[in-house]
Amino acid sequence: MKNNLCRISGNKLIKINNFGKQPLGNGFLYEKDFADEYFFEMETGFCNESKMFQLLSQPDPNKMFHENYAFYSSTSNKMKDHFKKWSEEIFLSDNFNKNSFVIELGSNDGIFINNFSEKKIKHLGIEPSKNVADVAIKNGNNIITEFFSSRLADSIIKKHGKADYFFSANVMCHIPNILDIAAGIEKCLNTKGILSFEDPYLGDVIKKITYDQIYDEHVFLFSAHSVENLFNKVGMELIKLEPQKTHGGSMRYTLGKKNEHKKDDSVHYYFEEEKNNGVDNLDRMLEFNKDVLKSKYELNKLLKRLKSEKKKIVGYAATSKSTTILNFCDIGPEIIDFICDTTPIKINKFSPGKHIPIKDMDEFSRYKPDYALLFAWNHAEEIFEKEKDYSNKYGNWILFAPEARIL
Ligand code: TYD
Numbered sequence: 001m002k003n004n005l006c007r008i009s010g011n012k013l014i015k016i017n018n019f020g021k022q023p024l025g026n027g028f029l030y031e032k033d034f035a036d037e038y039f040f041e042m043e044t045g046f047c048n049e050s051k052m053f054q055l056l057s058q059p060d061p062n063k064m065f066h067e068n069y070a071f072y073s074s075t076s077n078k079m080k081d082h083f084k085k086w087s088e089e090i091f092l093s094d095n096f097n098k099n100s101f102v103i104e105l106g107s108n109d110g111i112f113i114n115n116f117s118e119k120k121i122k123h124l125g126i127e128p129s130k131n132v133a134d135v136a137i138k139n140g141n142n143i144i145t146e147f148f149s150s151r152l153a154d155s156i157i158k159k160h161g162k163a164d165y166f167f168s169a170n171v172m173c174h175i176p177n178i179l180d181i182a183a184g185i186e187k188c189l190n191t192k193g194i195l196s197f198e199d200p201y202l203g204d205v206i207k208k209i210t211y212d213q214i215y216d217e218h219v220f221l222f223s224a225h226s227v228e229n230l231f232n233k234v235g236m237e238l239i240k241l242e243p244q245k246t247h248g249g250s251m252r253y254t255l256g257k258k259n260e261h262k263k264d265d266s267v268h269y270y271f272e273e274e275k276n277n278g279v280d281n282l283d284r285m286l287e288f289n290k291d292v293l294k295s296k297y298e299l300n301k302l303l304k305r306l307k308s309e310k311k312k313i314v315g316y317a318a319t320s321k322s323t324t325i326l327n328f329c330d331i332g333p334e335i336i337d338f339i340c341d342t343t344p345i346k347i348n349k350f351s352p353g354k355h356i357p358i359k360d361m362d363e364f365s366r367y368k369p370d371y372a373l374l375f376a377w378n379h380a381e382e383i384f385e386k387e388k389d390y391s392n393k394y395g396n397w398i399l400f401a402p403e404a405r406i407l
Helices: 031-036 077-092 130-138 150-160 178-188 202-208 224-232 265-277 282-308 320-328 361-367 377-386 388-394
Strands: 014-022 040-046 053-055 101-105 122-126 163-169 189-200 236-244 250-257 313-316 371-374 396-399
Touching: 014 282, 014 320, 077 377, 101 178, 122 150, 150 178, 163 178, 178 189, 178 224, 178 236, 189 202, 189 236, 202 265, 202 282, 224 236, 224 250, 224 265, 236 265, 282 313, 313 361, 371 377, 377 388, 377 396
Parallel strands: 101 122, 101 163, 163 189, 313 371, 371 396
Antiparallel strands: 014 040, 040 053, 189 250, 236 250
16 A cells, blocks of 8 residues: 555655565565465655655565564674674663563564573564564564554553663564554653664665665664654653664664653764755755665666676675665566575575575586575675685675675
8 A cells, every 4th residue: 555644744655766676575475476466566655744754555464474474683793793792882872771671573483582581581573474473482582473553562561561772673674554653662761761772874874875774664764853752652762872883874863752861962063964955855855866866877788788798697686775775776587597595485485576595605616607696795794704715715795885896
């Protein structure tokens, strides 16, 4: 269903990008299912009042998050380290003590909440995708396998009491009924309770032209302006902002109930920074669309040239992000021989929409492609370290952002 109205203000959205027909970002599939594949028109819009950048329409959440959800957070060691470090910062913070109760929204396979359960901290994870939740449960975490809502918040409070901390990483930007979620979080927190969440940052996406962060699951790309406008509606406010390197540029937003905490200087700093860089500005968003179209043209030009020279090209990592690039740029198996990946439930399937075969990492080593298009560019450091042999002896890496280039 098309939604032309801002999910925060209710105002009409101004269209920014049109990515055409897109399948599910994580919809890796077998050949027998090609004929029934689901597609939707993927367009983005911006609201001049709430400053929220968002998808116009999004598939039904049950299509995206289910018992076969293909994304396991713990596939990246760097992300494991990131969450461990974050938990250590929390353990040292003034608001935390050994009796604190913490809730995590979208706990996936437990990559973050493990750090609390291991220390016997009272915790609760909320994760609607059963397959990933089961991994966390097996590792000794308390998890509810349901979608969060303000109604679920009531039953959580009844059963467990109010929380001191509410966390979420790379989840809030997935949830269309975000106002109800915000209201639920506000209810779950005690008076001095803290919400801290991270998501890909709009400021980085428009600067680096990493438009692949836009796919079915990411209904929002947040900024300080839009997060403040959203949470003000439920009586909360930003108290700290911390940029993160994860996912190619994320922001950690820390919020509390209004007038209950001192605001860190970072709040003023990032508000000014966003105004200076147009992150709150419609014209800048329209400029971003022009950058995206140019990026598409340049990537096609580069890949077609390499193909005409009979080079062997593969994709490296079957990320959900790659679904946007491949379908928007119309790049299929005629250009990319296969995509290699470490995730067992993706291997031997095909990529959503363009149906490029997904193979394991042994195939990457065996095939020795001339070029590897790095779809997991956000894990570049970790991957280049692992693939030194490939870089030194056999092949080259292609990056698509901010412009298509051979490294
Ligand atoms: P990520 O960028 O976190 O994914 P998404 O765009 O889906 O949010 O990358 C996760 C995918 O990348 C996952 O399919 C596993 C794959 N991957 C590898 O194949 N090798 C690696 O070294 C890393 C870090 C990820």
